[in-house]
Amino acid sequence: MNDAVFLQIKKEYDNFYRELMRKGKLPMWSTSKGFWNASISDEVYEVFKRIDLHQFNNFLDIGSGDGKVVLMAALFCQSAEGVEIDEFLHNKAVEFKNKFNIKNAIFHNKDFFEHDFSKYDILFSTPDAPLERGLENKLLKEMKGKLIHYGHHFRPKFLKKEDSFLVNGSLVSLYTK
Numbered sequence: 022m023n024d025a026v027f028l029q030i031k032k033e034y035d036n037f038y039r040e041l042m043r044k045g046k047l048p049m050w051s052t053s054k055g056f057w058n059a060s061i062s063d064e065v066y067e068v069f070k071r072i073d074l075h076q077f078n079n080f081l082d083i084g085s086g087d088g089k090v091v092l093m094a095a096l097f098c099q100s101a102e103g104v105e106i107d108e109f110l111h112n113k114a115v116e117f118k119n120k121f122n123i124k125n126a127i128f129h130n131k132d133f134f135e136h137d138f139s140k141y142d143i144l145f146s147t148p149d150a151p152l153e154r155g156l157e158n159k160l161l162k163e164m165k166g167k168l169i170h171y172g173h174h175f176r177p178k179f180l181k182k183e184d185s186f187l188v189n190g191s192l193v194s195l196y197t198k
């Protein structure tokens with residue numbers, strides 16, 4: 022069941038990226054607080070299966086972009102939320118949520134520094150800036166559960182690394198406080 026919905030999500034998002042490219046735009050751009058580029062659907066789904074995301078209840082994607090990661094997490098967790106500064110990307114996320122009728126996904130259009138992280142037991146980040154610019158301090162203060170860090174760049178310095186593995190060449194690490 023999950024696999025079928027995942028394939029549908031992947032397909033629709035791929036169409037969205039193709040549509041952007043047809044208009045001469047790459048699916049990546051600067052936003053007012055950072056830089057958007059979408060994670061790779063197959064890799065993220067693989068990560069969620071590998072860490073058994075089912076065991077967590079409340080998921081948050083810190084800088085959720087077009088919402089794809091949140092919609093995929095909603096297939097595993099009781100609730101999956103995302104916080105994103107860019108209004109266009111936020112609206113896209115809501116559009117896809119409604120299209121797939123994924124009721125346990127929630128999107129917030131705001132600065133993630135103004136969002137309380139303490140109610141989530143699993144956080145996800147593909148950071149677009151060094152964490153020492155403030156995000157790691159916020160995590161150290163508010164994080165209650167674990168952080169999935171996706172990518173080779175901008176790794177935490179003070180959180181504790183629990184596990185680390187490669188998915189199709191991309192580095193994924195799990196951190197706690």
Ligand SMILES: C[S@@+](CC[C@H](N)C(=O)[O-])C[C@H]1O[C@@H](n2cnc3c(N)ncnc32)[C@H](O)[C@@H]1O
Nearest residue numbers: 052054055057058059060084085086106132133
């Ligand atoms: C590298 S993209 C990751 C998108 C998504 N998580 C994914 O994996 O496909 C990082 C996102 O974080 C957002 N972002 C950066 N700083 C932010 C902030 N302070 N508040 C909210 N969103 C922010 C950017 O606008 C961008 O969309």
